[in-house]
Amino acid sequence: MNYQYDAIVIGVSTGGLDALETVFSLFTDDFAVPVMVVQHRGRDRDANDFICRHLAGFCGSDVREAEDKEPVRPGHIYIAPPNYHLMVEMNRTLSLSVDPPVNFSRPSIDVLFETAAEVYKDKLVGVVMTGANNDGSTGLKKIKRLGRACISSEA
Amino acid sequence: MDNLETENIELELLLKAIYMKYGYDFRSYSRASVKRRVKQHLKKTGLKTISDIQCKILYDKDFFSILLQDMSVNVTEMFRDPSFYRALREKIIPELAKLPLIKIWHAGCSTGEEVYSMAILLKEEGIYDKSRIYATDFDEEVLSKAKDGVYSIEKLRDYTINYKNAGGLESFVDYYSAKYEFVLLDNSLKENILFSNHNLVSDSVFGEMNMIVCRNVLIYFNRDLQDHVFSLFSNSLCQNGFLCLGSKETLRFSRNYEKFEDMVIKEKIYRKK
Numbered sequence: 001m002n003y004q005y006d007a008i009v010i011g012v013s014t015g016g017l018d019a020l021e022t023v024f025s026l027f028t029d030d031f032a033v034p035v036m037v038v039q040h041r042g043r044d045r046d047a048n049d050f051i052c053r054h055l056a057g058f059c060g061s062d063v064r065e066a067e068d069k070e071p072v073r074p075g076h077i078y079i080a081p082p083n084y085h086l087m088v089e090m091n092r093t094l095s096l097s098v099d100p101p102v103n104f105s106r107p108s109i110d111v112l113f114e115t116a117a118e119v120y121k122d123k124l125v126g127v128v129m130t131g132a133n134n135d136g137s138t139g140l141k142k143i144k145r146l147g148r149a150c151i152s153s154e155a
Numbered sequence: 156m157d158n159l160e161t162e163n164i165e166l167e168l169l170l171k172a173i174y175m176k177y178g179y180d181f182r183s184y185s186r187a188s189v190k191r192r193v194k195q196h197l198k199k200t201g202l203k204t205i206s207d208i209q210c211k212i213l214y215d216k217d218f219f220s221i222l223l224q225d226m227s228v229n230v231t232e233m234f235r236d237p238s239f240y241r242a243l244r245e246k247i248i249p250e251l252a253k254l255p256l257i258k259i260w261h262a263g264c265s266t267g268e269e270v271y272s273m274a275i276l277l278k279e280e281g282i283y284d285k286s287r288i289y290a291t292d293f294d295e296e297v298l299s300k301a302k303d304g305v306y307s308i309e310k311l312r313d314y315t316i317n318y319k320n321a322g323g324l325e326s327f328v329d330y331y332s333a334k335y336e337f338v339l340l341d342n343s344l345k346e347n348i349l350f351s352n353h354n355l356v357s358d359s360v361f362g363e364m365n366m367i368v369c370r371n372v373l374i375y376f377n378r379d380l381q382d383h384v385f386s387l388f389s390n391s392l393c394q395n396g397f398l399c400l401g402s403k404e405t406l407r408f409s410r411n412y413e414k415f416e417d418m419v420i421k422e423k424i425y426r427k428k
Contacts (some may be wrong), residue, residue: 022320028160067403067404067405067407068373068374068403068404068405069378069381069405069408073412081403082177084403087185087187088187089185089186089187089377090186090187093378095185095187095188095374096403097185097188097374097375098228098230098371099188099191099192099228099230099373111191114191115187115191118159132303134424146159
């Protein structure tokens with residue numbers, strides 16, 4: 001991974017855990033770029049603890065559920081909590097909201113990507129791995145406009 | 156990117172205009188959230204730029220009311236996050252029960268669902284009569300709805316499930332009467348609740364509380380404003396009083412953190428040292 005990037009944002013649809021496992025396994029041991037992840041899921045809160053612990057086994061970064069006002073730090077991977085939108089503020093802290101679903105999704109990939117694009121501009125990589133769901137396409141377009149790299153795949 | 160910077164300038168000016176004209180201060184709200192809501196409002200109204208919104212709200216009060224509605228978030232439900240109410244019942248109520256009089260402040264009570272949930276909980280644990288709940292919000296419209304205690308019957312099923320998951324001892328149906336598409340909560344729940352207007356951004360301490368509940372309000376504030384509110388809460392709490400935040404909120408990044416200790420950390424319940 002090229003170290004000229006300040007952040008990576010990833011969006012996956014329901015059942016995208018394998019996709020995340022694959023991506024995380026690609027991170028080298030010295031990989032420290034902060035990563036924010038939105039995965040479409042049900043309302044079950046407890047499952048997020050399991051997912052974080054599970055994914056931590058695939059890379060060297062600290063994997064945790066994003067907390068409101070948490071500063072984005074290198075060496076950390078932040079997973080959006082179920083049923084909250086995850087956003088990045090200009091001062092590079094994370095914020096959550098319970099605003100209505102976007103593209104029927106909360107957390108929404110578009111919401112994360114659009115806010116991250118404004119903050120990181122051309123130092124951002126956006127990765128979308130979803131199936132039929134539209135969520136993420138508008139966000140990716142914004143990253144392309146303001147940023148540089150986009151990777152997208154069908155599940 | 157030039158447009159982005161211009162947009163951010165326009166947003167800054169709009170928030171200032173709202174504050175100067177109407178006194179509502181959204182300047183220290185979490186900016187990413189505010190920006191999204193303003194842009195959504197822009198799409199809805201068909202205006203071209205954020206500056207157009209500013210122009211209109213300065214001269215058109217009704218138009219401002221619509222914007223205000225779009226900028227307020229009023230997501231709430233009865234027994235929201237049932238595990239929170241369970242933790243209250245098991246760990247906090249026994250402590251509060253030891254007091255001769257219990258003063259509880261529901262800050263940012265919105266349309267009241269969570270306040271009435273608290274009332275039901277207190278009744279079931281037998282301490283409602285010695286409790287006084289102060290429910291506040293800065294939005295007169297939602298306060299009015301909260302005072303009525305009338306809710307849509309569509310939500311009833313979810314509310315009943317939440318109630319049961321929160322450890323409800325009775326039948327949820329005991330607490331309301333249904334009429335057409337609405338349910339009206341029982342008057343007995345309202346007796347010890349005082350609803351009033353209070354703005355967390357600008358108003359000050361109004362009493363010494365044994366517990367403050369403020370859930371999913373602070374996520375909309377930026378860190379500085381959150382700190383300001385945490386100070387307000389700290390000054391409004393008795394020693395050993397409880398502060399209850401939303402499940403994804405935290406006191407951890409605030410300079411007020413050291414004044415508190417974790418009580419039920421999973422549910423974001425803190426105790427003032």
